[in-house]
Amino acid sequence: MIPTESELAILAVLWKRGPSTVRDVHDALGREDGKGAGYTTTLKQLQVMATKGLVSRDERSRSHVYAARVAESRTKRQVVRELLERVFGGSSAELAVHALSLKPASKDELQALRELLDTQDKERK
Structure with a gap:
């Protein structure tokens, strides 16, 4: 829910x-x-x-x-998953582009994003 x-x-x-x-x-x-x-x-x-x-x-x-009674991380995942499917047709990239165009990420946030992208890139190879 x-x-x-x-x-x-x-x-x-x-x-x-x-x-x-x-x-x-x-x-x-x-x-x-x-x-x-x-x-x-x-x-x-x-x-x-x-x-x-x-x-x-x-x-x-x-x-x-x-x-x-609900975990913060689990709740955030549920909300983002629903938003991702309902508004962005399941496209994580489109969601990220729209989010970053509204509010630029900090230096630390950009570093975390780069690390996540690097990890996903390595997993695909």
Whole structure:
């Protein structure tokens, strides 16, 4: 199951911070500026995500603590795989070209890409 955009935002908080209360997640999302969702919306999203199996809920303390149940790397692979198939017809190169045209890669990112390409090139020979 591919998480929605708001679910991905919550998961990103949980991946970065680890197990967190609803208040922690809400504050990390910066939703108190009046532009984002309210606290109760964040709570409801976490409850729905728990039902979907995306997060776990520890109810031992007064403030329930939520934790990601899905791995960050696996979730990112799923999202990219779906995007790759739905939008780019399965072409990894086309996806990469579009991504890099929108936001140039850093020096370190370019080095990582070169290493990946070299590895794939060697595997094909």
